[in-house]
Amino acid sequence: MAILIxxxxxxxxxxxxxxxxxxxxxxxxxxxxxxENIEVQNKNDIxxxxxxxxxxxxxxxxxxxxxxxIRHDSSKITVQxxxxxNFSAGILISGDKCKLIDLGINNxxxxxxxxxxxxxxxxxxxxxxxxxxxxxxxxxxIITNNVFLGNTAAGISNTETPTHENIIKTNSIGQSQVGxxxxxxxSSNNKFLNNIIAINASGFIVKNQCNRISSNIIRNNxxxxxxxxxxxxxxxxxxxxxxxxxxxxxxxxxxxxxNVIKNNEFEDIINTGKGNDIRDNE
Numbered sequence: 001m002a003i004l005i006x007x008x009x010x011x012x013x014x015x016x017x018x019x020x021x022x023x024x025x026x027x028x029x030x031x032x033x034x035x036e037n038i039e040v041q042n043k044n045d046i047x048x049x050x051x052x053x054x055x056x057x058x059x060x061x062x063x064x065x066x067x068x069x070i071r072h073d074s075s076k077i078t079v080q081x082x083x084x085x086n087f088s089a090g091i092l093i094s095g096d097k098c099k100l101i102d103l104g105i106n107n108x109x110x111x112x113x114x115x116x117x118x119x120x121x122x123x124x125x126x127x128x129x130x131x132x133x134x135x136x137x138x139x140x141x142i143i144t145n146n147v148f149l150g151n152t153a154a155g156i157s158n159t160e161t162p163t164h165e166n167i168i169k170t171n172s173i174g175q176s177q178v179g180x181x182x183x184x185x186x187s188s189n190n191k192f193l194n195n196i197i198a199i200n201a202s203g204f205i206v207k208n209q210c211n212r213i214s215s216n217i218i219r220n221n222x223x224x225x226x227x228x229x230x231x232x233x234x235x236x237x238x239x240x241x242x243x244x245x246x247x248x249x250x251x252x253x254x255x256x257x258x259n260v261i262k263n264n265e266f267e268d269i270i271n272t273g274k275g276n277d278i279r280d281n282e
Contacts, residue, residue: 001024001026002022002024002025002026003025003028004017004020004021004025004026004027004028005017005028005030006027006028006030007030011027014027014029014034014036014048014058015036015037015038015039018038018040018046018048021043021046022046023044024045024046025046025047026049027046027047027048027049028049028050028051029048029049029050029051029082030051030054030056031051031054031055031056032056033058034056034057034058035060035061036061037060037061037062037065037066037067037068037069037087038058038067038068039069040068040070040074040095041071041073041074042073042074043074043077044074044076045075045076045077046076047077047078047080048068048077048078048079048080049079049080049081049082050080050081050082051081056081056082057082057083057085058082058083058084058085059086060086060088063086063087063088064088066087066088066090066091066092067084067087067089067090067091067105068084068092069092069094070091070093070094070095070098071095072094072095072117073095074098075095075096075097076098077095077098077099078098078099078100078101079091079098079099079100079101079103080099080100080101080102080103081101081103082103082104083103083105084104084105084106085106085107086106086108087108087109088109089108089109089110089111089112089113089114090103090106090108090111090113091103091105091112092111092113092116093113093114093115093116093120093138094116094117095120096117096119096120097117097118097119097120098117098120098121099120099121099123100113100120100121100122100123100125101121101124101125102123102124102125103125104125104126104128105125105126105128105130106127106128106129106130107128107129107130108130108131109131110131110132110135111130111131111132111133111134111135112127112130112132112134112151113125113127113133113134114134114137115135115136115137115141115143116137116138116161117138117141118139118140119138119140119141120138120141120142121142121144122134122141122142122143122146123142123144123146124146125146125147126147127146127147127149127151127155128147128148128149128150128151129149129151129152130152131153132151132152132153132154132155132156132157133151133154133156133176134155135156135157135158135159136157136158136163137158137161137163138163138166139163139164139165139166140165140166141166141167143156143167143168143169143171144167144168144169144170144171146171146172147171148171148172148173148174148176148179149174149175150174150175150176151175151176152176152177153178153181154176154179154181155171155173155174155178155179155180155200156171156173156179156180156181157178157180157181157182158182159183159184160184161184162184162185162186162187162188162208163184163190164187164188164190165189165190166191167190167191168190168191168192168195169193169195170194171196172195172196173195173198174196174197174198174199174200175199175200176200176201177201177202178200178201178202178204178205179197179200179202179203179204179218179221180192180197180203180205182205182206182207182208182211183207183208184207184208185207185208185209185230186208187208187209187211188208188209188210188211189210189211189212190208190211190212191211191214192204192211192212192213192214192216193212193215193216194214194216195217196216196217197216197217197218197219197221197225198217198218198219198220198221199221200222201221201222201223202223202224203218203221203223203224203225203226203227203240203243204218204225204226204227205224205227205229206226206227206229206230206233206251207229208230209231209233209251210232210233211233211234212234212236213226213234213238214234214235215236215237215238216238216239217238217239218238218239218240218241218243219241219242219243220242220243221243221244222244223243223245224243224244224245224247225240225245225246225247225264226238226240226246226247226248227247227248227250228247228248228249228251228273229250230251231252231254231273232251232252232253232254233254233255234254234255235247235254235256235259236255236256236258236259237258237259238259238260238261239259239260240260240264240268241260241261241262241263242264242265243264244264244265244266245264245265245266245267245268245270246261246262246264246267246268246269247259247261247268247270248270249269249270249271249272249276250272250273251273251276252273252274252276253273253274253276253277254273254277255277256276256277256278256279256281257277257278257279257281258280258281259281260281260282261281262282269281
């Protein structure tokens with residue numbers, strides 16, 4: 001294992017260190033603002049991190065570029081302890097088993113983080129004023145303990161690519177058009193646990209099936225707290241209050257049980273679907 005210091009005589013840029021890093025190496029970035037974008041290609045098991053006690057910023061020279069692009073041929077890449085500003089996308093992960101930890105990602109034209117690979121972990125990050133905080137299209141990713149604030153279109157969203165077995169838990173999501181938006185109709189078996197979804201235009205919109213939505217707080221959203229447009233979802237043990245409508249169910253065969261759904265402005269529950277099991281809610 002080697003520690004490659006940036007900047008140094010040998011490595012004046014982050015990219016110059018990443019280009020030669022070998023498995024087990026650490027690219028350690030010292031305090032400063034770095035006007036570059038980073039390509040991580042054909043790399044395995046390296047860490048790119050800002051020094052813990054110092055302020056490190058990655059700033060776009062060209063807003064059409066990606067801040068850190070982890071290619072599909074790379075895996076087990078950790079990016080940690082830095083701030084990333086003004087890119088088209090802050091970080092794109094096409095590889096697998098990567099970790100993004102303790103990052104601040106602001107003012108991306110599109111997604112702060114776009115996850116296309118599988119089994120990646122997005123942990124303890126701050127995603128502020130991007131178009132979308134995190135867009136996820138891969139499988140078996142974990143998105144946990146992040147703060148999403150003021151992301152214009154959505155805090156967390158997936159696109160039209162089906163995605164499965166992701167876990168989204170203990171995040172705080174506010175001041176977006178939609179807190180969480182699940183678009184891809186072929187997606188299934190994603191879990192949303194213990195999130196706080198508050199002060200958005202709409203709280204949570206579900207267009208795909210077989211998701212588990214449990215123990216979330218969904219409150220103070222201007223429109224619907226939870227809008228279920230699809231089938232066979234399980235909604236349990238959530239607190240859904242002080243929205244315009246609490247839960248709106250258009251899909252079929254969903255189970256909505258043991259929730260606290262009250263003090264919503266118009267209706268607590270609106271059910272226009274068929275075969276939904278709605279019971280034991282307060």
